[in-house]
Amino acid sequence: MCNFTYYIITLPRAIKILMKLHEFEVMQDTDRAPHARGFTALLLGMALTIVDVPMFAIAMPGIGADLGLSTQDLALIAGCYPLVVAMLLLPAGRAGDWFGRRRMFLAGGLLFLFGAVLSAVASGPLSLGGARMLQGAGGAALAPQAMAMIPRLFLPAYQSRAFERFAMTASLASVCGPLVAGILLVLSPVWLGWRTIFLTEAFIVLLVMLMTTRQLAPDKTESATSSxxxxxxxxxxxxxxxxxxxxxxxxxxxxxxxxxxxxxxxxxxxxxxxxxxxxxxxxLVPFGLLRLPSLRWSLAFVFLAVSAPPGFFVILSLMLQSGLALSALQTGLVTAGFPAGVVIGSWISGRVSLQPLARVALGVGLLCASFVLMHFLLPQVTAGRLMPLRMGMIGAGLSMGLTVTSVMQLGMSGLPRDLTGSGAGTIQTMQQVSMAASIALSFAIYGTMLTTRPAVEAAAAMLWLQIASTGAATLLAGALLCFPIFRDRKVHT
The missing domain is CATH 4.10.860 (DNA Excision Repair, Uvrb; Chain A)
Structure with missing residues (x-):
């Protein structure tokens, strides 16, 4: 209880310090500091919608035991949130163009807040599933607004750094969930357990909404044409x-x-x-949007490469807990090298003097190589021999940071201002659908392999899915670089 009290007292202070440091960096990077200050709130809201999925995966064993749910029940509840997000992301991104992105962001935050609170007090599968769907609707409204606001908040000379910051935040959120969830479950009292995760999400989204109302000015809406x-x-x-x-x-x-x-x-x-x-x-998807080659190729790379790691991380988290009997916190510590590598890779991406497409090719090639390395490392992993896996996580994270930053910049560069919302929604919808496919196929392969192999070998066999998808992305990037006939000039400017 003492640890939980200490956590409740120190968490707001730690978040406030991180936000102040982030705001100081933004103010140094742009002469639109009063407007750009609100970018931190947008990033935190977007990150919360992504980190929710891996955090829920870590909490699934406790939820199943507490509510008496079967594996099938957990699988259905786990799919409620990403399903609703994927369904509503694109309409929500377009609605930001029509009704104002600040307004949509605040509406999404309110829905996410109610959904998180209802999830924390859920007493059965139906109430939890319904609450997760409400959270998904809020997440769909929150997620696309941060990327769509970059052209408004930053001058063109500073937009590359803003995309770098956005991509780094998104990558960190997608992979740091196990560590964050593990810490929360260790610090929370036994009587609260997995509900701590949803209460923490509710607290953070409330803080984000307060920041948004104070720091982000209302934006102009577009013409009344609508879908x-x-x-x-x-x-x-x-x-x-x-x-x-x-x-x-x-x-x-x-x-x-x-x-x-x-x-x-x-x-x-x-x-x-x-x-x-x-x-x-x-x-919802204006015809002029898909005519842009840079966006089309960005969607392809999101499908093949950016969405590959989530499936690997969900299976790895389960394998470390069920196969090697590690705790939730120990599992998070093993994977902590990935977010550290993402930070380094994103920082490098913004400072490498290569065109975006060349950086994409470098990133996806390294990401494929890291999955090949993991494939050979996993069969030798034991509960007492985790250091090779930790080092491999750093390398994979570095590759991911380099990849996602370059892919996001490639997709959003050159979009007309009135289409940035739908462009951001299109990219993130592709990411959500591809992530769902990655997780589902990874589960299917891992479950099949478990019938004849130990958990670590089953996870290693599952990695052929990630190797194949990132390998295809590497070949695509190489073809675009070597054969200009397949690309438009706008792709690499």
Whole structure:
């Protein structure tokens, strides 16, 4: 109890110090300091929507034991949040263009706050699943606004550093969840347990909303042209048909309805494309947006490379706890080298004098090499021999930081200001859908391999999925660099 009291007292102070340091750096980087100060709040809100997924993965054993949930129940609840986020990210990003990004950010924060509180007091699978869906709706509104606000908050000369800061924050959030969740579970009293994670999220999002109202001025909205309700529904149905089967299928041996949903995704995609073409520039994905080669290639790299590590991290967290009997905190400490490497890689990315596409090629190549190294390291890992894995985590994190920073900059550079919201939403929707696919396929491969192999060898075999996807990204980047006919001049400027 003493430790928990100390945590409650010191956490707000630690967050405040970190924010002050971040704000000081931003003020040194741009002559729009009064506006750019609000960028920290945007980054914290965006990071919270990402870190939620790995934190929930660490809390799953405690949630299952406390609420008496089966593995299938946990799989369904785990899919509620990313499913809703993926469905609503693009509409929320476009809504930021229409109604104001500050307004959408605050509305998302309110939904996320209510969802976190309801998750903390949930007493069963239905109440927890519903609360997680509400959190997902809030996360979808929070996530795209930070990236979309960069062109408004920063002059062109400083936008590269802003994208670097954004990408580093997103990468850290995606991989530091196990460590943060482990610390929270150790410091919390036994009677509170996993609920501490959701209460902490509620506290942080409340702090973010207060910062936003004080530091970020209201922004201008665009013209009243808007997507039709049918277009929004067709897009949400398309994402539902793509993502839901990936979570439900592996848990229930791919029943017929999941296969039907996957097949139904094709007509849904055709309907969405037709409605988008009819809506023109007011559509969720304006036609002019996808005509930009830089955005198209960025989406490809997000699909192949940026979304590969989450599946690896979820399986690694489970393997270290179930296969090697490590605690949640020990698991977080083993993976702590990855976020440290992300910080270094993101810092290097902003200072390497290479065009964005060349930096992408370097990053994805190193990321593929790091997964190959992990594949050979994992079978030799034991509870008493974790140092090689820790060192491999640093190298993988460095590669990830270099990759994601360059990919985000490639995708957002050159977007018209009135399309930055939909551009950010498109990139992050692709990231969410790809992350869901990565996690679901990693689970399926790992579960299959566990029937005949030890946990560490099953995890090593699962890594062939990450090696294949990042290897394909490496080949794509190499082709774009070597054969200019496949790219537009805007891709590398």
């Amino acid at each position: 039709s309700f049918a277009e929004v529904i067709s897009f949400a149905t398309l994402i539902l048909c793509l993502v839901a089967p990936l979570y439900v299928g592996p848990a229930f041996s791919w029943p017929v309805p999941t296969v039907v949903m996957l097949v139904a995704a094709f007509p849904c995609a055709a309907l969405f494309a037709r409605l988008s073409a009819r809506a023109g520039q007011g559509s």
